[in-house]
Amino acid sequence: MQNTSDVNDTAYCGITEARLMQNTSDVNGTAYCGIADYYELWSQGDYCWNSSYDFYVNILDGMSSPMLEAGIGTGRIAGAVLGHCDAANITGIDSSPEMLRICAEKYKDFVDADRLRLINADFCDDSFNFPGRFKTVYMPFRTIGHILTDAQMNKFFERIFTSLADDGIFMFDHYIFDRSWAEQHNHTKRIMYSDEQLTISDYYVYDFENHLMDCRISVNDVVVQKFKFRWFIPDEIRNFAENSGFRVSKLFGDFDGSSFDSSSENQIWLLQKNQRYVNTLHRKDSR
Numbered sequence: 001m002q003n004t005s006d007v008n009d010t011a012y013c014g015i016t017e018a019r020l021m022q023n024t025s026d027v028n029g030t031a032y033c034g035i036a037d038y039y040e041l042w043s044q045g046d047y048c049w050n051s052s053y054d055f056y057v058n059i060l061d062g063m064s065s066p067m068l069e070a071g072i073g074t075g076r077i078a079g080a081v082l083g084h085c086d087a088a089n090i091t092g093i094d095s096s097p098e099m100l101r102i103c104a105e106k107y108k109d110f111v112d113a114d115r116l117r118l119i120n121a122d123f124c125d126d127s128f129n130f131p132g133r134f135k136t137v138y139m140p141f142r143t144i145g146h147i148l149t150d151a152q153m154n155k156f157f158e159r160i161f162t163s164l165a166d167d168g169i170f171m172f173d174h175y176i177f178d179r180s181w182a183e184q185h186n187h188t189k190r191i192m193y194s195d196e197q198l199t200i201s202d203y204y205v206y207d208f209e210n211h212l213m214d215c216r217i218s219v220n221d222v223v224v225q226k227f228k229f230r231w232f233i234p235d236e237i238r239n240f241a242e243n244s245g246f247r248v249s250k251l252f253g254d255f256d257g258s259s260f261d262s263s264s265e266n267q268i269w270l271l272q273k274n275q276r277y278v279n280t281l282h283r284k285d286s287r
């Protein structure tokens with residue numbers, strides 16, 4: 001691994017700890033500590049669970065390694081990509097040790113073969129340097145909504161730019177915010193999964209002005225996780241991307257690969273480095 005000077009190399013369970021999460025038993029925050037055991041059941045309540053999987057697994061099959069998954073979670077996408085493509089190797093970053101532990105157990109063979117490297121770190125933490133230079137960086141399933149402020153977004157995009165090879169691809173998705181759906185679901189219980197023993201539900205409180213929502217997740221009516229989440233209009237994303245030196249290579253409007261238009265329910269971005277920025281940086285480096 002290159003450029004890991006800030007990473008504490010005591011790996012456990014195949015996971016390298018860049019920064020120990022504090023207070024992981026707390027239900028607040030993006031650590032996904034309380035929901036980890038239920039994550040894959042809970043997330044199936046999102047109608048894009050399967051289509052996002054198909055989209056990323058198919059598109060990543062043809063892309064170059066080394067790859068980085070920001071917010072790898074339980075590794076559902078990385079595990080499939082590694083299974084399909086022998087040449088792939090993936091570094092996964094996640095702030096949740098609980099999610100990473102599940103990922104490491106599920107995909108132990110890839111960890112042992114050094115094709116899957118897991119790092120416990122907050123990708124918004126300024127003291128964390130992305131380890132190495134990647135050909136493909138991807139961040140699936142609305143994970144970008146966990147980056148809450150403009151300052152964090154600008155820094156995150158700049159740091160991805162730096163950690164990406166000059167011909168690399170940066171890919172991520174979010175939904176298109178639907179105000180009338182949100183108004184219907186504001187302050188109401190939404191069942192995400194249910195069987196005879198288990199009911200997993202969400203409760204949302206929207207801050208429409210600031211494009212933020214409080215999300216509270218309950219298992220059998222006990223709150224296990226709370227976090228804030230942000231939505232973006234496509235022009236905001238375009239600005240963050242272009243201000244950091246990216247150009248938009250493709251904007252899909254759905255996980256079936258259709259192009260974005262005014263009726264799209266999703267925004268799936270493929271960014272590449274704007275070569276003018278790359279050349280300027282190379283000139284500065286050689287001075």
Ligand SMILES: C[S@@+](CC[C@H](N)C(=O)[O-])C[C@H]1O[C@@H](n2cnc3c(N)ncnc32)[C@H](O)[C@@H]1O
Pocket residue numbers: 030031032070071072073074075076077093094095096099121122123124139140141142143146
């Ligand atoms: C919606 S889940 C996506 C998981 C996985 N990529 C998938 O497609 O199933 C978001 C993941 O991002 C992680 N995450 C959220 N904010 C983060 C941050 N600031 N730094 C690192 N990981 C973060 C969460 O712990 C969680 O595992």
